[in-house]
Amino acid sequence: MNKVIIIDDEPLARSIVIEYLQDYKNFEIVAECNDGFEGVKAIMQHKPDLVFLDIQMPKINGFEMLELLDTTPAVIFATAFDEYAIKAFEANAVDYLLKPFSYERFESAIKKWELKNMDKPAYKKNIDQLLENTEKQPEEKHRVVVRTNNEIQIIPVNDLYYIEAYDDYIKLFTKDNYYLKKKTMAYYEQMLDSSVFFRTHRSFIINLQQLTKIEPLEKNNYVALLKNGKKIPLSRSGYVKLKEKLGI
Amino acid sequence: MNEELEHLKLYLEIEKVRFGHRLNIDIDSVPESLACNLPPLLLQPIVENAIKFGLYDTIGEITIGLKTRVENSYLHIKITNPFDEKIQHSNHGTGFGLNSVQRRLFLLYSRNDLLITEKKENQFITQLKIPQSA
Numbered sequence: 001m002n003k004v005i006i007i008d009d010e011p012l013a014r015s016i017v018i019e020y021l022q023d024y025k026n027f028e029i030v031a032e033c034n035d036g037f038e039g040v041k042a043i044m045q046h047k048p049d050l051v052f053l054d055i056q057m058p059k060i061n062g063f064e065m066l067e068l069l070d071t072t073p074a075v076i077f078a079t080a081f082d083e084y085a086i087k088a089f090e091a092n093a094v095d096y097l098l099k100p101f102s103y104e105r106f107e108s109a110i111k112k113w114e115l116k117n118m119d120k121p122a123y124k125k126n127i128d129q130l131l132e133n134t135e136k137q138p139e140e141k142h143r144v145v146v147r148t149n150n151e152i153q154i155i156p157v158n159d160l161y162y163i164e165a166y167d168d169y170i171k172l173f174t175k176d177n178y179y180l181k182k183k184t185m186a187y188y189e190q191m192l193d194s195s196v197f198f199r200t201h202r203s204f205i206i207n208l209q210q211l212t213k214i215e216p217l218e219k220n221n222y223v224a225l226l227k228n229g230k231k232i233p234l235s236r237s238g239y240v241k242l243k244e245k246l247g248i
Numbered sequence: 249m250n251e252e253l254e255h256l257k258l259y260l261e262i263e264k265v266r267f268g269h270r271l272n273i274d275i276d277s278v279p280e281s282l283a284c285n286l287p288p289l290l291l292q293p294i295v296e297n298a299i300k301f302g303l304y305d306t307i308g309e310i311t312i313g314l315k316t317r318v319e320n321s322y323l324h325i326k327i328t329n330p331f332d333e334k335i336q337h338s339n340h341g342t343g344f345g346l347n348s349v350q351r352r353l354f355l356l357y358s359r360n361d362l363l364i365t366e367k368k369e370n371q372f373i374t375q376l377k378i379p380q381s382a
Contacts, residue, residue, distance in 0.1 A: 010266050035307050058305050059332075 003030045003046055007039040007062070008054040008078065013099065017052050017078065020106045036065035037152055048073050050094070050113055055079040060154065063131065064145045068152060070182070072127045074116065076109050093127060141193065144172060146179040155179070157196075161210045161226055163188055165203035175228050198245060200224055200238040214242070249316065249323065250282040256295055256314070263299055271303055272311040281316040284323040286378045287352060293345040294327050294374050301372060302329030323378040331372045346374075 006014045031042035051073045055062040080099040095109035164171045172179045199205045213225040222239045223231040313328040353362045364375045
């Protein structure tokens with residue numbers, strides 16, 4: 001039996017998936033979720049074989065929800081929202097259903113899942129890559145979602161002081177706290193507004209709004225001082241570029 | 249006013265079909281306000297805003313309030329919706345809704361003080377005053 005989770009903030013949208021799924025005896029709906037928070041919990045608990053996922057939902061959208069998961073399940077997006085997503089997804093996600101969709105369209109999405117399901121590792125690689133490459137929804141440039149134990153927090157990017165590389169993870173520092181996330185420095189360097197965030201060093205990105213001073217540490221070696229008193233190393237080329245950026 | 253209210257109710261019925269399980273609407277209009285005049289469809293963008301911020305971006309049950317009263321030959325309309333202060337800035341629209349209302353009021357009455365918005369304890373409150381000719 002294949003476990004299915006449906007995540008959509010509109011009950012009517014969920015009910016159409018449920019109705020269509022009734023014809024499939026090899027699927028069992030293990031959870032229905034109203035939003036991304038419930039979705040994260042349900043996916044971690046049930047480890048579903050397939051997830052139907054809406055994109056526009058309250059607080060965190062479908063993409064952000066996927067970012068919070070350690071392992072990405074097979075996903076069929078079901079949304080009324082086209083633009084960015086369609087382009088990026090036709091190739092990569094199991095499928096992308098544009099609401100309102102017909103039973104025939106739904107059937108072909110399930111067929112695609114059956115095909116991909118035979119080749120799981122390749123699929124997983126695809127969707128991880130997809131999350132990195134997809135053009136960001138506008139709201140995602142203004143906030144970062146993180147998971148700590150069982151809590152999900154939304155951090156406005158303005159509240160970030162700096163980001164530090166940490167093995168396969170990165171640490172997102174706010175004024176007096178930090179959050180771990182499994183992402184790359186390159187990802188954030190690209191995603192964040194480059195007029196505000198600056199990569200000072202191989203392992204550091206700082207928020208220029210929090211920068212107060214550049215201090216010499218020793219000969220040819222400088223550190224950036226942030227408003228919360230933190231000192232962030234500047235690489236030699238980082239120092240040169242930062243001076244250029246600030247026009248000094 | 250009565251006719252406008254009927255339009256709004258129809259629109260809200262549609263949203264109720266989508267989100268009826270967590271959308272409550274509290275309309276409280278004094279009878280004498282129903283006979284008042286106001287520019288057609290002026291309230292529509294305001295109520296759509298209330299839905300957008302109050303409903304699309306929140307979790308759990310919410311109430312959208314619409315209150316009308318008549319005072320000193322003004323029709324007063326007050327629309328309230330909950331919103332989340334923390335993430336509110338991340339979901340700004342184009343700013344067209346309130347701007348267009350402000351602009352219409354200015355063109356019709358040459359006044360900029362007829363539309364007031366405020367945020368109070370996670371509630372977004374929009375207040376309108378429409379002059380009633382005697």
